[in-house]
Amino acid sequence: MADQSQPLTGIGAAAGEHDHNRRDFLLLVAGAVGAVAAVSAAYVLVDTLNPAADVLAAGGPADVDLTKLAPGQQVVVLWRGRPIFVVDRTPELLKELQDPKLVDQLSDPNSTTDQQPPYARNWHRSIKPQYAVLVGVCTHLGCIPLFFPKPDPANPAPNWLGGYF
Numbered sequence: 785m786a787d788q789s790q791p792l793t794g795i796g797a798a799a800g801e802h803d804h805n806r807r808d809f810l811l812l813v814a815g816a817v818g819a820v821a822a823v824s825a826a827y828v829l830v831d832t833l834n835p836a837a838d839v840l841a842a843g844g845p846a847d848v849d850l851t852k853l854a855p856g857q858q859v860v861v862l863w864r865g866r867p868i869f870v871v872d873r874t875p876e877l878l879k880e881l882q883d884p885k886l887v888d889q890l891s892d893p894n895s896t897t898d899q900q901p902p903y904a905r906n907w908h909r910s911i912k913p914q915y916a917v918l919v920g921v922c923t924h925l926g927c928i929p930l931f932f933p934k935p936d937p938a939n940p941a942p943n944w945l946g947g948y949f
């Protein structure tokens with residue numbers, strides 16, 4: 785039986801050194817494989833937390849190129865299954881919105897109740913007075929109002945001042 789308290793020399797020492805290098809190599813490979821597996825699992829986990837492409841398409845932001853809107857024109861985009869009206873309001877239309885006769889008919893003329901987002905709590909109810917962005921669904925029973933921007937004494941109703949019908 786060999787004395788294990790004595791250091792190995794010669795062939796035995798070379799074999800011990802070889803085992804030591806092999807163990808280090810195997811530990812290194814196992815560590816690298818473990819690290820790659822951990823990163824892969826973390827990537828898959830984080831990826832499952834992101835919304836699916838169809839969910840993003842349905843609820844994500846809708847882009848509208850405002851440079852293509854003519855003064856007074858409205859475009860309708862679909863967002864979360866609802867029509868969204870984007871209107872380029874003319875200076876005349878904005879002046880009309882401030883007409884005291886019309887303002888007197890509003891229950892909340894300065895939009896101070898919590899119904900509006902903070903950026904729309906103002907007389908024009910928008911970030912920029914020029915652009916109106918509205919959910920195009922009637923609050924009565926959910927019809928989609930038609931846009932008749934020009935005053936017309938007969939169309940779509942007698943004494944029409946212009947707006948949504």
Ligand code: FES
Pocket residue numbers: 922923924925926927928
């Ligand atoms: S739902 Fe009644 S007028 Fe629009």
